[in-house]
Amino acid sequence: MSLPREAANALEAFQAVGSWEQRARMLMQWGERLPALADEEKVEANLVQGCESLVWLVGRLQDGHWQFTASSDARMIRGLVALLLARVNGLSAAELQAVDLPEWFAQLGLSRQLSPSRSNGLNAVLQRMRELSLTQN
Known part of the structure; x- marks a missing residue:
């Protein structure tokens, strides 16, 4: 499966940096680029369970x-979620x-930095995306 353009750009950028410090900085920058959700979207129904x-x-x-x-x-989670959005x-x-x-x-070189709780949270986000995609086909 070919990557969406945004994901390919992310992959290229993250593979170009060597150190974890550089990746962490880039991760934060990705998180800062996430468009803000409207207050009416920050409701219980849109909250991902398991994070x-x-x-x-x-x-x-x-x-x-x-x-x-x-x-x-959370800043780190915002960055990880931004990269997940780029992928999906x-x-x-x-x-x-x-x-x-x-x-x-x-592939992004970030798996070592994913603690079990962060990994579980991201899996919960992906699971929620899959649930949404199945209910609104």
Whole structure:
């Protein structure tokens, strides 16, 4: 499966830096680029269950392709979620089901930095995306 353009750009950028400090800085920058969610979108119904941090997720189906927006109260999680969005935005429901989260973060060189709780939280976000894609086909 070919990567969405935004994901390919992320992969190229993260593979070009060598140190964890540089990757961490870039991760924060990705998080800062996330568009802010409107207050009316930061509601209980959009809160992802299974995350230690607060993560809100909104998905919209446009011409058979999913577009997600998300926000988090934690800077590191915002960055990780931004990279997840880069990987999944523009995919069909079937493609979304096939996304390999550990593989994506391994390619970015970030898997070592994913604590079990962060990894579980990101899996919960991806799971919620998949649920949305199945209910609104």
